[in-house]
Amino acid sequence: MHLTDSINKVRGVGVKKAAAFARLGIQTVYDLLTYxxxxxxxxxxxxxxxxxxxxxxxxxxxxxxxVTERPTRRRGFTVLTALLxxxxxxxxxxxxxxxxxxxxxxxxxxxxxxxxxxxxYQGSGQLALSQITSFEILGAQDTADEHLGILPVYxxxxxxxxxxxxxMMAYALAQTVDELEENLPQRIREEYHLIGCxxxxxxxxxxxxxxxxxxxxxxxxxxxLYLIQCGLLALKKCTAEEQEGIAHAxxxxxxxxxxxxxxxxxxxxxxxxxxxxxxxxESPLPMRRLVQGDVGSGKTAIALLALVKTVExxxxxxxxxxxxILAHQHYDTLRELLAPLGVRVGFLSGRLTxxxxxxxxxxxxxxxIDIAVGTHALIQEHVVFDRLGLVVTDEQHRFGVAQRAALExxxxxxxxxxxxxxxxxxxxxxxxxxxxxxxxxxEHLPPGRRPVRTFLRDERARDKIYAFVRKExxxxxxxxxxxxLIEASEESSLPSVEEVYEELSHGIFRGIPxxxxxxxMKSAEKEAVMExxxxxxxxxxxxxxxxxxxxxxxxxSILVVEHAERFxxxxxxxxxxxxxxxxxxxxxxxxxxxxxxSQERLQVIEQTSDGFRLAExxxxxRGPGQFFGAMQHGLxxxxxxxxxxxxxLLLLARRAAxxxxxxxxxxxxxxxxxxxxxxxxxxxMREV
Numbered sequence: 001m002h003l004t005d006s007i008n009k010v011r012g013v014g015v016k017k018a019a020a021f022a023r024l025g026i027q028t029v030y031d032l033l034t035y036x037x038x039x040x041x042x043x044x045x046x047x048x049x050x051x052x053x054x055x056x057x058x059x060x061x062x063x064x065x066x067v068t069e070r071p072t073r074r075r076g077f078t079v080l081t082a083l084l085x086x087x088x089x090x091x092x093x094x095x096x097x098x099x100x101x102x103x104x105x106x107x108x109x110x111x112x113x114x115x116x117x118x119x120x121y122q123g124s125g126q127l128a129l130s131q132i133t134s135f136e137i138l139g140a141q142d143t144a145d146e147h148l149g150i151l152p153v154y155x156x157x158x159x160x161x162x163x164x165x166x167x168m169m170a171y172a173l174a175q176t177v178d179e180l181e182e183n184l185p186q187r188i189r190e191e192y193h194l195i196g197c198x199x200x201x202x203x204x205x206x207x208x209x210x211x212x213x214x215x216x217x218x219x220x221x222x223x224x225l226y227l228i229q230c231g232l233l234a235l236k237k238c239t240a241e242e243q244e245g246i247a248h249a250x251x252x253x254x255x256x257x258x259x260x261x262x263x264x265x266x267x268x269x270x271x272x273x274x275x276x277x278x279x280x281x282e283s284p285l286p287m288r289r290l291v292q293g294d295v296g297s298g299k300t301a302i303a304l305l306a307l308v309k310t311v312e313x314x315x316x317x318x319x320x321x322x323x324x325i326l327a328h329q330h331y332d333t334l335r336e337l338l339a340p341l342g343v344r345v346g347f348l349s350g351r352l353t354x355x356x357x358x359x360x361x362x363x364x365x366x367x368x369i370d371i372a373v374g375t376h377a378l379i380q381e382h383v384v385f386d387r388l389g390l391v392v393t394d395e396q397h398r399f400g401v402a403q404r405a406a407l408e409x410x411x412x413x414x415x416x417x418x419x420x421x422x423x424x425x426x427x428x429x430x431x432x433x434x435x436x437x438x439x440x441x442x443e444h445l446p447p448g449r450r451p452v453r454t455f456l457r458d459e460r461a462r463d464k465i466y467a468f469v470r471k472e473x474x475x476x477x478x479x480x481x482x483x484x485l486i487e488a489s490e491e492s493s494l495p496s497v498e499e500v501y502e503e504l505s506h507g508i509f510r511g512i513p514x515x516x517x518x519x520x521m522k523s524a525e526k527e528a529v530m531e532x533x534x535x536x537x538x539x540x541x542x543x544x545x546x547x548x549x550x551x552x553x554x555x556x557s558i559l560v561v562e563h564a565e566r567f568x569x570x571x572x573x574x575x576x577x578x579x580x581x582x583x584x585x586x587x588x589x590x591x592x593x594x595x596x597x598s599q600e601r602l603q604v605i606e607q608t609s610d611g612f613r614l615a616e617x618x619x620x621x622r623g624p625g626q627f628f629g630a631m632q633h634g635l636x637x638x639x640x641x642x643x644x645x646x647x648x649l650l651l652l653a654r655r656a657a658x659x660x661x662x663x664x665x666x667x668x669x670x671x672x673x674x675x676x677x678x679x680x681x682x683x684x685m686r687e688v
Contacts (some may be wrong), residue, residue, distance in 0.1 A: 258277070299422070344370045
């Protein structure tokens, strides 16, 4: 078996298991080895039931006294419970929607399991163990010691248990670990005290002690960050030293006309950022600038002015958005404002007919269109421009460097690039995360924007919340309900977005037009749902976080977030920005668990609407969590590093990358890896 072999070559992987792995993005053996644990269970010792503490995870060894299964109010959803005793007390073990376990659990069996203790289950006052990550049925001759230790816990999906993932990982590792090649120059490994890559892979999946785990994670995270920094710094060096840009002239009449036509005056922050962009565009070097601005801060107005400036200089502009929904919003906005001034705005997306796409591409090439707005269809090979002067990408973290670079290549002369993001980044992070971009910030909202009232409630208020939502819908408004999961998982008790949709649409919202939206739906299905919501034919939209980016429906006045504790503060803030866009009183209602930690963290978003303050609080409260999950997509799916929790490591990796670019031998060693693994991420990568 080899690293490049299909996942089907791993012992125990058949058609169904391969399909489950595909849902996790795992196609090859190497994909499996780089599917790192999301957590670890320290099962080196057991806890007596009498010593369990609510809110803490523990490993328990007990005897099953009783097994019961019951349905819930959610159609097709069941709860399986096993009453455990260990001589010191009793506790319930709880599994949600896992009927197959009923035949495996029997009275009198000895069971070793790990889960989270909580008193909340059914309000019985008896401790329950839920969120069970692993369990073993012990035979008469088995001792608990054989099953104790530090066990990896993987993000799983339906059809794959933790036990199966561990067994398959162990088999693949034993068969192929010796094929893994070292990607770090020896000098860097020695200088930064990093273990070898093969030892790191063994220890990250199956550490014998915590010290081994820490060393493995540090090595793999360093490598990931180092390779990214090498790419970003090389890209910036190429741009600064070798590429000639377009020196735009000073702002003229067209820019002045657009400024006068705007229905508002620029804020001080917008004026400052516009001055920075103007200075960049009038320089002979290509602009590479990121504009950060909170939801509703006016980033689009700044991008509009930049596009008009390039048109005024005889060039074309391109605005690429991550979704067709957002792209069409921008197209409508630009056309309405600019058409009366003689600026020609065109649109291109994958949903147009072939004839329409061909006509649009021909218009771009013939300079019959001044500003092209579209989705990733703009970067297709057959799309060319006569003289592209500016590329604007909206919500950069949804694209990645390679897609942006592909659009940059559409012109003989390197165009200016402006990147917009509403994701707040703590001030200390921006230059390191966006190593190839200069950074501007719009920190304050325009005056007069109606605030969204935010409320934090627990699940006991759920019925009252949805009664209020129905009342608002009957008064003519629309609403969002956001859920954290697309599909049920064996390790989570949370209902999927489809289950919530079924429950609500057949329950309290019976008779109300409801829609379902998530990322795994086909593009045409998603567009049809959103068109229905825009047109007010759909009144309640049950969704995952796909609505986080740019969706603008002024009539939507209520956002309800189920299991809000599963989201970061910054992500909740982005979601909150979907309401409060019209003239109606708007509400964001967060339904969360009652744990003290969840309540403390979420009270912050209840109290403030400052996205940058929330970003700092998120970092402080969540620590090494998934704060930067969204932003990582801009760098290409970080698999193990966390650019916030690993800030010190990232700075070391950046220092090592800077040294590598000045060391021909080190660059020669690492360049093949960069070219092989990061070709899509860094389309401009070459020796410098």
